Amino acid sequence: xxxxxxxxxxxxxxxxxxxIENSLTGELFNTEITRLRKEDLKSIKKPEWVFxxxxxxxxxxxxxxxxxxxxxxxxxxxxxxxxxxxxHIFMHLIESSKFNKGKDKIYLGVPGNLVAFACKASLDxxxxxxVAFDSKTALIEH
Numbered sequence: 001x002x003x004x005x006x007x008x009x010x011x012x013x014x015x016x017x018x019x020i021e022n023s024l025t026g027e028l029f030n031t032e033i034t035r036l037r038k039e040d041l042k043s044i045k046k047p048e049w050v051f052x053x054x055x056x057x058x059x060x061x062x063x064x065x066x067x068x069x070x071x072x073x074x075x076x077x078x079x080x081x082x083x084x085x086x087x088h089i090f091m092h093l094i095e096s097s098k099f100n101k102g103k104d105k106i107y108l109g110v111p112g113n114l115v116a117f118a119c120k121a122s123l124d125x126x127x128x129x130x131v132a133f134d135s136k137t138a139l140i141e142h
Contacts, residue, residue: 018030018031018032018113019031019109019113020067020069020077020107020108020109020110020113021107021108021109022106022107022108023105023106023107023108024106029069029070029071029107030069030070030071031067031068031069031070031077031113032067032068032069032070032073033065033066033067033080033113033114033117034065034066034068034073035063035064035065035066036053036057036064036065036066036079038057040066040076041053041054041057043074043075043076044076044079047098048097048098049079049095049097049098050095051079051093051095053079053081053093053095056079056081056092056093059081059092061083062081062082062083062092063081063082063083063084064079064080064081065079065080065081065082065114065117066078066079066080067079067080067110067113067114067117075097076097077096077097077100077107077110078094078095078096078097078100078110078111078113078114079093079094079095079114080093080094080114080117080118081093081094082118082121084121084125085132087127087130088122088127088130088131088132089118089119089121089122089125089127089130089131089132090131090132090133091115091118091131091132091133092133094111094114094115094133096110096111097110115131118131119131
């Protein structure tokens with residue numbers, strides 16, 4: 001199989017927040033990112049979610065996290081599956097909830113918060129913020 005060339009990106013993050021923004025009102029809501037638990041799977045059903053988050057949660061090497069607002073922690077705004085690769089963090093999956101996708105999304109900033117969390121995990125582990133992921137060849141419609 002032909003190996004794809006790899007590209008490195010050098011980014012500077014201009015703003016880190018622990019909030020998401022209502023797309024209509026501009027109101028900010030403080031967020032928290034916590035480990036996904038088996039009990040949380042009850043609220044993660046198709047067709048609201050594209051990926052199989054139960055499988056991600058059961059994968060021994062992966063850690064799955066959920067983003068929610070502090071005032072309403074039972075509503076999951078987005079999910080992230082990461083793996084510690086000993087020199088960087090690998091992002092297996094990232095997904096916004098159905099109501100946070102497309103032009104009519106309720107909240108802005110969900111993916112950014114999750115990616116920033118992965119970068120912080122990399123920094124905390126001494127990996128200098130290195131994060132990797134495989135881009136999908138075809139984007140899922142949202």
